[in-house]
Amino acid sequence: MNTKKTIIASSLFLAVVLLTSYLVSKPNHFGDTVTSVGAGNAETITSAKATNQRLLDDALNHKIVKIHSDNVPSLAGIEHETNILTDSEGNLRVDESLKELFEFYLSSIGEEPFEQVLQRIQSELDSQLKSPALEQALSLLKRYVDYKIELVSIDQEAPSPLVHSNSAIENIKHQKSQLSALRSSYFDPVEYQQFFEQEELYDNYMISRIEITRDQALDEETKRQNIDALEQTLPEEIRSVRKKVSLHGNLYARAEKMKSEGFSNEAVFQIREESLGTEAAEALAKLDDDRAQWQKRLTGYKQQRDAIIDSGLSQADQLRAINNIIDVNFSGTERLRVRALNSSL
Known part of the structure; x- marks a missing residue:
């Protein structure tokens, strides 16, 4: 999986939320796919946490269930491509790819039971790790799932910007503060940094960008200059991905406009070929x-x-x-x- 594309995709969704939430809906939790373990499997939040704890206890007592069945249809033919790392003493090295591994399997909740999804992840951890890294990864998985469950409660309790006295941006900043506090309660500083730092960096960038575009005291040229300066604060790897995303977005809009104006399929193909190549x-x-x-x-x-x-x-x-x-x-x-x-x- 491509980490940077994941960051950009989730954060681009934040941008849409920021632009529209104050008009039509309440804001999203900054790129986290909130997995509602209850809705698809008749699991309450309480029983889901209990299941999560029970599976951890079983795993720590060497009762990990090995799952050999095929992945659910939505993941068929897709490999997570995550090699879990350890240091010279056999301790777990936490990086963002481990979070992506968790999310890879958690995305299938609703297609198979919550408990089996967690067993799949535990089975994968067991296949790659030995003690003490295995126990450390199992603990991190348990805390990550509890954190995701907790997000459901925050999402349900979030105030609608339409009825709240603060502006939409202030609401989102408040929720972001809540989210950061929640993350800090579940993860140590190294885990927090590896799992969420780049995502939060990009989220902050998007909030600042929207604030600039909505600042009526600035003329268009000043807005453009401020946005260009803000763009330079992003790491080069994220800026590179943003350029590609922007290129594809502009190309899509151009192609759709050409279709609506009656241009031939050959003309649309030529424009795409010039930008993206024949394949x-x-x-x-x-x-x-x-x-x-x-x-x-x-x-x-x-x-x-x-x-x-x-x-x-x-x-x-x-x-x-x-x-x-x-x-x-x-x-x-x-x-x-x-x-x-x-x-x-």
């Missing part, structure tokens, strides 16, 4: 085609579904007929997507 341009062209075909199938389904709804059949017969159309025209996860999209079609 990437071909992949994007295939993606365009796949999306167009998918939209065509959705449109056809909607027409059939609407005809059934207008047919005068009973509600039960309508449901059976619509489900039959979905089963005939779509397969596997496509059926889940169509049913999820049903109300918005």
